[in-house]
Amino acid sequence: MTITITAFERSPDGGRGLARDTRVRWALEEVGQPYQVRLVSFRAMKEPAHLALHPFGQIPTYEEGDLALFETGSIVFHIAERHAGLLPDDANARARAITWMFAALNTVEPVILELATAKVLEGDKPWNKERLPLVEDRVRDRLKQLSTRLGRTDWLDGGFSAGDLMMVSVLLRLKSSGILDEYPNLAAYVARGEARPAYERAFAAQLAINTGPPAG
Numbered sequence: 001m002t003i004t005i006t007a008f009e010r011s012p013d014g015g016r017g018l019a020r021d022t023r024v025r026w027a028l029e030e031v032g033q034p035y036q037v038r039l040v041s042f043r044a045m046k047e048p049a050h051l052a053l054h055p056f057g058q059i060p061t062y063e064e065g066d067l068a069l070f071e072t073g074s075i076v077f078h079i080a081e082r083h084a085g086l087l088p089d090d091a092n093a094r095a096r097a098i099t100w101m102f103a104a105l106n107t108v109e110p111v112i113l114e115l116a117t118a119k120v121l122e123g124d125k126p127w128n129k130e131r132l133p134l135v136e137d138r139v140r141d142r143l144k145q146l147s148t149r150l151g152r153t154d155w156l157d158g159g160f161s162a163g164d165l166m167m168v169s170v171l172l173r174l175k176s177s178g179i180l181d182e183y184p185n186l187a188a189y190v191a192r193g194e195a196r197p198a199y200e201r202a203f204a205a206q207l208a209i210n211t212g213p214p215a216g
């Protein structure tokens with residue numbers, strides 16, 4: 001069955017791979033599933049046709065036959081459940097990998113998004129100078145804990161899993177801040193994720209859209 005995802009017609013990040021379709025593309029590449037992409041403009045994302053797929057008017061969405069999904073956690077989990085390669089067979093190891101997916105989205109991503117908000121949307125506020133260091137320290141608190149848990153291992157729990165895919169995807173947003181480099185094992189962890197051929201293909205595919213001629 002054909003898989004179709006949605007992505008920004010033009011991503012605000014200019015193709016740095018931070019738009020969340022990249023993590024869905026990455027999951028599909030890891031499991032070897034071909035997919036199509038429907039590009040949507042910011043305006044189209046808020047119109048009824050897209051809102052029927054995504055109640056919050058965002059990307060990405062995922063369509064496969066009569067199934068339509070939104071939320072990258074749910075989409076990546078669905079892909080990982082249906083196809084081999086992203087979740088271990090052992091039931092307990094599988095549950096732990098899923099736990100890491102939730103941890104990435106519920107415990108690590110919020111503080112990273114808060115930092116992005118403080119920098120991008122609140123940069124001109126008079127109180128930003130005082131708030132920014134507090135937000136940065138909240139990110140550091142989480143990274144320190146994650147760094148301690150990862151230790152010297154390559155991945156969070158045994159082999160690469162959907163948990164790592166999601167955690168690396170979330171951490172990637174910090175690359176330009178320099179904060180990630182304060183935790184060399186996490187910086188190396190992210191680099192290991194980026195070096196996976198499936199990630200490289202996903203990144204290249206979204207970059208091609210964002211640097212190619214405008215969609216007609």
Ligand SMILES: N[C@@H](CCC(=O)N[C@@H](CS)C(=O)NCC(=O)O)C(=O)O
Binds near residue numbers: 018057060070073
């Ligand atoms: N929790 C959602 C977040 C989706 C999200 O924030 N998508 C962004 C792009 S990465 C978006 O569509 N932003 C435009 C908007 O919210 O209007 C997920 O993981 O799928």
